[in-house]
């Protein structure tokens with residue numbers, strides 16, 4: 673019986689752990705300056721959307737910024753990321769994951785359709801990305817896999833260049849070669865397909 677209980681506890685999804693949404697909401701005010709009041713972000717390379725981001729992924733990323741694996745000193749200082757406890761970070765991540773912009777603020781939920789060859793992007797995505805980022809582009813919270821379909825294309829483009837330049841690690845694998853052979857044109861096609869999965873662009 674004890675073992676059964678332990679197994680149950682260990683298999684509880686991330687969101688079922690005790691998180692304090694109110695605390696997350698309160699702390700998120702310091703993120704709003706750059707990421708928007710509801711975490712909607714702004715089209716462009718430098719203000720990614722946080723609303724709807726899988727919590728497991730977000731916790732890992734905030735930690736990566738704190739320890740410098742992803743460079744962004746301005747954000748670390750502006751939001752005093754070093755002073756947040758692990759519980760605080762869990763709360764912020766759970767709060768942002770719970771924000772469904774499409775429902776509560778459709779006007780802020782728009783992801784512009786990125787121009788490019790959607791059919792080519794779909795073929796590449798199906799072969800090389802779908803197994804992890806999922807068919808619907810929503811990622812997997814517990815595995816730390818982000819929701820590409822909810823993110824701005826220019827930001828994603830820049831991240832893919834960072835992966836190609838080995839300035840950011842993709843999939844926890846420093847030697848990851850996923851993007852090495854893609855031309856900018858192929859990356860644009862992938863993003864054209866990925867943005868077509870955004871709820872506001874769904875065909």
Ligand code: HEC
Pocket residue numbers: 699700702703704705706707717718719720721722725730733734742743744746747750751764818823
């Ligand atoms: C001074 C502006 C600024 C503030 C304040 C700020 N951020 Fe950011 N944030 C950025 C920028 C710019 C990026 C993109 C950086 C990059 O390219 O890695 C970013 C990226 C992120 C990402 C990565 C998103 C992804 O899809 O990988 C997360 C997570 C994040 N911020 C969380 C937060 C949280 C949580 C707070 C508040 C506690 C916060 N940020 C406050 C500017 C800011």
Ligand code: HEC
Pocket residue numbers: 732796797800801802803804805815816817818820823828831832841842843844850862
């Ligand atoms: C084996 C699983 C796996 C595959 C296959 C995969 N990814 Fe990822 N991807 C991840 C993980 C895990 C992360 C989180 C990376 C981290 O730890 O920083 C990620 C992160 C990303 C990010 C950063 C998103 C953000 O919000 O900053 C982009 C962009 C991305 N992947 C694009 C792709 C594309 C495009 C493909 C296909 C060509 C692909 N990935 C294939 C697992 C995968």
